[in-house]
Amino acid sequence: MNKFRSLNIRKIQFSSDLHSIRLFSATSASYDKFKCKALVVGGGTAGCSIAAKLASVFGKNECIILEPANDHYYQPMFTMIGGGMKTLSQVRRSMASVLPKKAKWIQDAAVRFDPDDNEVITKQGHIISYELLIIAVGLQLCYGKIPGLEEALSIPNGNVTSIYSPKYVDRHLNALNRFENGNIIFTFPASPVKCPGAPQKICYITEHFLRKTKKREQAHIMYNSSLPTIFGCKAYADALWKVANGRSIEVNLKTNLIEVHGDKNVAVFASMDNPNEKKSIEYSILHAVPPQSPPQVLLESKHLTNEAGFVDVDKATMQHVKYPNVFALGDCASSPNSKTMAAIAGQVGVLNKNIESFLKGKPLRSEYDGYASCPLVTGYDSCILAEFDYNLQPKETFPFRQDVERYSMFLMKRDFMPFLYWHLMLNGWWNGPASFRKLFSLFKRN
Known part of the structure; x- marks a missing residue:
């Protein structure tokens, strides 16, 4: 006991804050x-999917999942909740029900990574020693980085909404039902974001909602994005410009939300080219996407991360550039892919093969090419299925054009993908559509 306590004391001297946490949590x-x-580390989409594969290989309790949350959400469906097509209860499961049964779940959070000693220290003061470390902690939502945003989101029945958090996701439909007239503004922040198509999806769904409820003529819809383009992959950007222009949606690029005055229903925007150039716009509804970043534990782990705080991995193998027994995948990894569920599926397959090679002392041959997919829902019955790689070149699965709105793709997004997620991906049985792409290539148009 004394020896173990001494080890604990040695491990907690790295910061007075963590020392206080341990004293407070001591029993x-x-x-x-x-x-x-x-x-x-992390029981979200990425962590759960790779843990399912590893747990089946290593055996019972040889794989530990460190995750503090009680609930697991299928986040790609949050846009549809905002439009009333799904409910929050339909996309939520208990964490215990989705994590692999052969893995050991420690319901706690990491506060320090010590890759030199192959250990992770948790918030409750536990020490976990490992042979392999897979970091999959996702991104954190930083609503507080925009002054006034959290306050505006706390106003009951308020006009500021955000489908990025389960805490706020129901606010958008409620605001739409109350809407009478005025500006409806959608934003894209000056930071990396998970599901970068979501800010546009909720914009297009809203526009369709207004047409369905015969309120469209009373609304002026704006999409204000900090980015220099409406979408990264040109083939789909061209298609989205047609959607936005055809529906009279005003698109303002290089325009960043910097402040919200919820008591006055006023949003303040700044030009990305000239931050001193500011513009205040009154709104009837403001849908705000929060700035996002890696979690604090990674921002404080300089030995593991790049300058932006993402786990510094080889973008092809997903192996850490310094520590060979450390891997990362999902939104917290430094690989420059679009942060989507489909990207995680591709990474899981690559990572599983490379871990197998690593354990056998063989070179890591499997490579992730940056594949990502974004089903761009454009209304209550249409969707553009964008698929692309690291070079932002289309990497399409189906033998027909995917840069057009299709009802079939909408049905796939709404009905098939949730089934795939809960029953295949989280169980480690889905590595993306590569095999289907090969099959469908036989029927590709010339």
Whole structure:
């Protein structure tokens, strides 16, 4: 016991804040120390999917998942919740029900990574030793970085909405039902974001909602994006310009939301080219996408991350550039792909093969090409299925044009993908549509 307590004291001297956390959380029970073959930090889409594969190989309790949350959400469906096509209860499962049964779940959070000693220290003071570390902690939503935004979102029945958080996702439909007339503004922040198509999806769904409820003529819709283009892949950008222009949606690029005055229903925007050039716009509804970043534990782990705080991995193998037994995938990895569920599916397959090679002492041959997919829902019955790689070149699965709005793609997004997610992907059985792409290539148009 004294030896173990001494080890704990040695481990917690790295910051006075963490020391305080441990003293506060201390009980009569001693801190626990765990050992495992594979430690997966994060129980979201990426963590759950790779843990399912590893747990089936390593055996019961040899894979540990470190995740503090009680609930697991299918986040790609949040845009449809905003339009009333789904409910929050339909996209939520208990964390215990989705994590692999052969893995050991520690309901706690990482506060320090120590890759030199192959250990992770948790918020409750536990120490987890590992042979392999897979980091999959996603991104954090930084609503507080925009002055006034959190306050505006806390106003009951308010006019500021955001489908990015389960805490706020229901506010958008409520605001639409109350809407009478005025400006409806949608934003895209000056930061990396998960599902970068979502800010546009909710914009197009809203426009269709207004047409369905015969309120469209009373609304002036604006999409204000900090980016220099409406979408990164030109083939789909061209299609989206047609959608926006055809529906009289005003698109303002290089325009960043910097402040919200919820009591006055006023949003302040700044030019990305000239931050001193500011413009205040009154709104009837403001849908705000929060700035996003890697979680604080990564921002404080300079030895593991790049300058932006993302886990510094080889973009092809997903292996850490310095620590060979450390891997990362999903939104927190430094690979420059679009942060989507489909990207994670592709990474999981590559990572699983490369971990197998690593354990056998062989070179890592499997490579992730940056594949990402974004089903761009443009209304209550239409969707453009964007698929592309690291070079922002289309990497399409189906033998027909995907840069047009289709009802079939909408049905796939609404009905098939949730089934695929809950029953295949989270169980480690879905690595993306590569095999289907090969099959459909036989029927590709010339």
